Amino acid sequence: MSLLELDGVKVHFPVKKGVFFDRTVGHVYAVDGVSLKVEAGQTYGLVGESGCGKTTLGRAVLRLVDITGGEVVFDGTDLAKLPDEEMRKIRHRLQMVFQDPLGSLNPRQNIESILSEGMAAHGIGADQEERRTRIKKILAEVGLPANALSRYPHEFSGGQRQRIGIARALVLEPDVIICDEPVSALDVSIQAQVINLLEELQESKGLTYLVIAHDLAVVRHISDVIGVMYLGSLVEEATSDALYAGPRHPYTKALMSAVPVPDPDVEDRRERILLHGDLPSPASPPAGCRFHTRCPWKQETRCATERPELTVVADGHRVACHFAAEIEAGTVERTRATGIEAVTDTAPEEQ
Amino acid sequence: MSLLSVDALSVTFAGHGTGRGAGRAGRATKAVDGVSFDVAEGQVVGLVGESGCGKSVTALALMGLLPRKGVSVGGRAEFDGADLLSMGEKKIRDLRGSQLAMIFQDPLSSLNPVVPIGVQVTEILTRHRGLKGEAARKEAASLLDRVGIPDPDRRLKEYPHQLSGGMRQRALIAMAVACAPRLLIADEPTTALDVTIQAQILELLKELVDQEGTALLMITHDLGVVAGLCDQVNVLYAGRAVETAGRRELFAHPTHPYAHGLLGSIPRLDAPRGEPLRPIRGSINDKIAWADGCAFAPRCDFYTLQCLTGTPELTEPRAPGHQVRCVNPVLPADRSADAAEVSS
Structure with missing residues (x-):
């Protein structure tokens, strides 16, 4: 039994037209029937070019977009049919790291506030003191200084901001992290730092990754299994080595x-x-x-x-x-x- | 005799004054600090580096596109015998578009969104080649056809937003080659594009250089693109060239610790899985001025106290024509280079 199983997942966005009455005149078939399995402790890499639906698929797993059809089974539970409140409760086990580290951090919150917000919402840590201790431990793990707590996102470099994004996911003790283009906004020398960090964390915490990226070399480096998407569906899936050896x-x-x-x-x-x-x-x-x-x-x-x-x-x-x-x-x-x-x-x- | 010969180009952006509270923003910033290179006809020369290394500013300086106020440009850039940097605005305007052309990274923001493609292409033909009306329109259509835009007559009437990203970049290339320029500067021409579209655009540029003998100055951060396209490569760091070599020599023997580190930190499609990446530590922000030593020293694995005394000069420690700006370069005997484990 895989940790995360997608079966025939579809995400269709309606195209509306009209001034007074929104008539649906068509659909954008962003994700159109994708089935795949992500094994615990492994990395599944989704590659494809812009517009192939890879980001939408990642968001659909977290129900950040409505799923039109199909099943997303996480640890035996079908997320697609879960009531909203139940979904909210399970979300700390499935976290996301976004592409744009500056755009995904609130510029007016300091790092402590950003990192403890999710913990408070999910009841992790009895009080702020306990949460702070845990945040400090995670910050050290992602390679940020402890004095980062009282600083704001703009005070960090791009690579450090991405580390904050990773820390934000980690403080909630997730099983699965969905990384949507985790390194594409970073310079090459910084990319390698973040890729290595993701690999170290996977090893020490037994994390499962769904990595979404357009850069085939990055995906090949980090993934156990790779799925190639084209226009909303998977066209090929193989282990990283098999795909490289013989597409x-x-x-x-x-x-x-x-x-x-x-x-x-x-x-x-x-x-x-x-x-x-x-x-x-x-x-x-x-x-x-x-x-x-x-x-x-x-x-x-x-x-x-x-x-x-x-x-x-x-x-x-x-x-x-x-x-x-x-x-x-x-x-x-x-x-x-x-x-x-x-x-x-x-x-x-x-x- | 090279077509373009850049000698000790420097670009300094003035600060916002030095009054109380001016702080970092108050200081002048030296974006390009003595960069020299040559480009011959039919040659592709690469400027490679990460954000902030001065590669785009170099291009803008050569094209005379930097603002005149608050920017001081030094050095010489001889294009066909005339210095581009000291040339008057009127004179360089005649060269720009006809003999010099540039392709920018983001095709959407380099096209005027409220003017049809056709008008934007014919504008150049009218300005530099004196073509008008039907003749200009016909020539524009054949230019679009040449860069592989299907149905050019219809596309000429369309606006930039109606074209896909790859199509827009092709339209920009069509505009750039409209007057058969002798030097084409491409600033990250494929960074905003998908990889299969990138392959199309790179082939197109290659063909242009092969067939027309255009000199191409390729500015990119992608060492993969450099490996496939450039004849001569300049690696920039913090405004200076740190390594200059032919493409084969550079990739076979990266000798400056920065170039060496850069190649070690890129995941390669053909590398066996499980081979760890060796990142360069830190980030480019913590730089020191070149005047006080090597700007790369704080991130360098091989740095010694010697690195912080005066500006390192370009030397040729490995092979003739392979210039390296480093007092402690990565040389074959240096076994530590391959064993260097970097903690991030």
């Missing part, structure tokens, strides 16, 4: 080939798979496979009409592509250019 979905292949590696030899040797055009709008996702409008291996049959399901191709490796096996075996040809022509060719695409 099966055309989108994952393109994504991996696009990540710059700080090594000229690797950069010169590798073949980039360039994709045509941009991400389609999640308000009107393409029929069939959502990637078929940009896929270099798009086939005449099935791709445009039939939506592929995630299917197991190897132990712990799931892929949502009709032709994954054929592409792997080399029996289907590329139907679109993947070189510079993919970028400069402006001939209209058939839909």
Whole structure:
């Protein structure tokens, strides 16, 4: 039994129109049927580009957005159907670290006030004195000086602010921490400090992470299992090593080939798979496979009409592509250019 | 003979006065402190560093885009024999857009939101190439087509908000290359974009350099982008170049402790899992002025008291042409470099 299980989770945002009466004229299919399992003590990394629904999915787990359908089972409880008050009580076990450390800290509260607010709300610590002792211990664990207590967010550097965000999650003794782009706002030398901190804390406290990020190299470094999202659904899921060794979905292949590696030899040797055009709008996702409008291996049959399901191709490796096996075996040809022509060719695409 | 030759460029922002309570904000800030580099035709030169290292200010100084008041620019920047820094406003305005062009990080805020793309592209063609009316419109459409914007005639009538991020950046590139500039300065051109779109834009820039022989000054924080694109790399820290080398030499033998540390702290896609990152401790805020020693010393693992006596000079401790500003560089015999465990 996994600690956190998502089954067919959907989050659809209604698109409203009208001056007096809000008519729903359509939906943005931000998350459209995602199923995954996060094992206790492990790190699950969700990657995808902007607009793929990864942040919405993370927020849906905490019920910070309304879930349209599906189940979010945490430790045997379906969070999606929990009454609000029950959800509030369980939330200290599921905490979140946000992308923008300055934007997610109240500038007018000092650090002690920020960190003790959640503890008071969840009845952790009998009085302020006890809470302060605990906060001091956590601050030391995340590498902040004890005199930080009476200071305000603006007095800290970006990396330190992210440490405060992590401390805020930790004081509530969570089981799961959802990290939404935990390092993308930080400089590279600071990124490494925060990544190492997250790893140390996981080891010492047995934390479970759901890490949401667009940077595949960061996700690969930190995760045990990686899920790749495209336009609201998972297209591939595998262990970190298996995904790097052999990505099966055309989108994952393109994504991996696009990540710059700080090594000229690797950069010169590798073949980039360039994709045509941009991400389609999640308000009107393409029929069939959502990637078929940009896929270099798009086939005449099935791709445009039939939506592929995630299917197991190897132990712990799931892929949502009709032709994954054929592409792997080399029996289907590329139907679109993947070189510079993919970028400069402006001939209209058939839909 | 290089196209652009920058010699001891420095940029100082004046403080807000020195009266009572002026504090930190009252002091002058030296954002760029004696940066020198050359860019030849058809060459890609990278300026790499973290926020606050002076890489963007360098670009703005070269383009003459810094405010005249409160900013003092020193040094020389010879472009095709003429000094860009001492040039009059009228003269540099003729160069900007025609011979010099720049692409900015955030394509949305560099485009005018209330003017259609077409007008913004034809504006340059009219100003620098004297094209008008239908001829200008046709040329604008072919420019958009060249950077891979589908259906250019329709896009010309649209406003920036109607385009996706990647499309906007392409429109900016189209505007930048409209007059076939000899030097293109790209300031973090792909930082705001998704990685698959980034790959598209980088290929586009590469093609431009290969086909047109444009000189490209690439400003970025991403060492991965540098590894794939740049011929010559300058690593900046706190306003000074700390290491300058060819791209292969730099990545094979990072010799300044900062460049060395930077490469050790990046998670690599191709690294075996479980390999720990070696971060640089502290942050760039706790800097000391270069005049008093090495600005990187407080974060450096190899620093000695010698580091705090006078400004370290650029030397070539490892190979000719590989310049390093450090009195205690990371050299092959230095085994401690690989064993250095940094506590964050």
